[in-house]
Amino acid sequence: MAIMERSLRGFTGAGYDKGRTLLVQAAWFAVLRLVFVRWWFPARWRPALLRAFGARIGQRVLIRHGVRVHWPWRLEVGDDVWIGEGAWLLNLEPITIGSDVCVSQEALLCTGSHQRRSSTFEFDNAPIRVEPGAWVAARAVVLRGVTVGRGAVVGAASVAHHDVAPGAVLTTGVAA
Template identity: 30%
Template sequence: MIQLTQFYIRNFRPWLLGVYTRIVYSGSRVEIGKRFRTDSIPRIIVDKGCVVKIGSNVEFRRNIEIRSHGISKIIIGNNVRIDRGVRLLAANTAIIDINEKVRIGLYSVFNGGDSITVGAKSLVSGFVYLQTSMHGFAQKSLSVQEQGYNHAPVVLEQDTWLGTHVVVLPGITIGKGAVVGSNAVVSKNILSYQVVAGIP
């Protein structure tokens, strides 16, 4: 009985909810590949003119939120696993491109006012924040809220590893195989295979 229950929770239920997800979002500018599995039906909001593509053999945990606004795109490659509470937001003309075999930890946020690229086999730990937008603040006669945003893309090349609670600021490229230690704030580009920690 215990084995049957575990099989249901780990295999059959996520597969069944994957089927339900396909039905819920069929015809709504969302494409989902084969063998999609999820622990709960994700919240997906896609404006007219936007596209969300989810590859094959993708696994979602609970409470995933995906939002595509403006004329943006969100592309999730094959064999990607996304943990619970993750939020992917693309706006304007941004493209969020998550390549194959990427792992994204719980409650991480991809804030895509500009494009975000995550290279194949990269590991993004929990509570990571990838930020492509910053409020303007230089005009002293206007409040911060009135000054709009500046945007710049974020690129993680393949096989990068971001530790827990890392924040990556707009315009940053993290090179192939680089490692960023937990709680770091990345304000400068990181070379391939470099290991950094703290606040560069």
């Protein structure tokens, strides 16, 4: 087997558009770090703050402290959604979360990756969709390009690297 030689110095990020100006990106990161993630910032104000930065957020959405959202303008959340403490929505590409979804504590939804066969490790990003009624349990990971089907469960500490069928339960990487 040939070993891939990498030259990270040559990374260009070709084709990736952050979707907003550098000023808006900087403003979001300041608000995220100084206010949004803090325990003292009221949960009922977090959806409004995300909306101010371009997110589409439904009604009765609960976002706990410590939640990180990379780019709010690439986030769509339905009604009656819960996002638990420490969850990370690393949305270089869009993340769509349907209604009645629970994203539990310290879950990671990661739309970013890299081309493993690229010597310069270029991006290989893709959106994530979590359909209505699904549950992404504590410390679960949903990777780029995955759809978590309606009513499906990505169990605690599981990694969803392929679509999870509607109603399926994924535990430690095996759908049941």
